[in-house]
Amino acid sequence: MCCSAVTLKRDFDVCSVCGGMHAMTERRLTCTSKTCSDIGVCAVVWKVFTCTASDTWTIWVNEHGHMRGVVPCSTIHPARVTTMMKQFLAEQDEIGIPPRLMLVNLKKQSQIPVTSRGWPSLKQVQNALKRLRRDQGTTNSRKAVQDLV
Template identity: 70%
Template sequence: MCCSAVTLKRDFDVCSVCVGGGMHAVTERRITCTSKTCSDIGVCAVVWKVFTCTASDTWTIWVNEHGHMRGVLECEGPHKAVITAQMKKFILQQDECAVPPQLILSSMRRSSDILEPKRGYPTLSQVTNCAKYLRRL
């Protein structure tokens, strides 16, 4: 599920994940395929439903019977860089000092405290969106 996105999130009061059920919360997330290889061909119909029980930390994952538009080919193309917890902390510190996102990204690349991730550093838009998200928390 490397190229996927959460398209729906709902909370239910009655758990359907646990063996006995119960009156505690369960969260449903629907995850759809966003692979560039699939989207070049058409709209991919693959959907995963992930049910998470908050009481027992149990997951149930369902997938529909539709195949990927790309068939059995591997997902190609560059994957987005992931913003790690260490990067989030750095972005939050810089953003509190009113440093613009472009300078935050530049400083992050030059910082010796942050190791370069496997997928590389995030893009400017990822840093901007992360700063906006962290401001709201």
């Protein structure tokens, strides 16, 4: 289920996971693997039933095989910007260091572990900074400097 997308979401009043009289959510996921889509339309569909009371999942898959057959998915997933990385980027942003230099400094940090997918790209660092600035506000803006003086 590494390359999948939710195509349908429905809520039910009766839970079929545990049999209780509370809400249950069904999500249908379809295969969106690049390897499968290069060959044709993949017919694999997963049904994920989530019990809202006990947070239990039941996953069903249909009997159709992937279009790619037994070949593993060749999609390379991007690296993630972890919480420790975001904290480091926020500290660097307060000083006013440009994103390219932040990425270099991030890779030099020994206390920040590398994720299994490697280091984030420059674009991911820039997007993380945009989100941090939007959520927390920037300290290098004209208004912030005027308020200090």
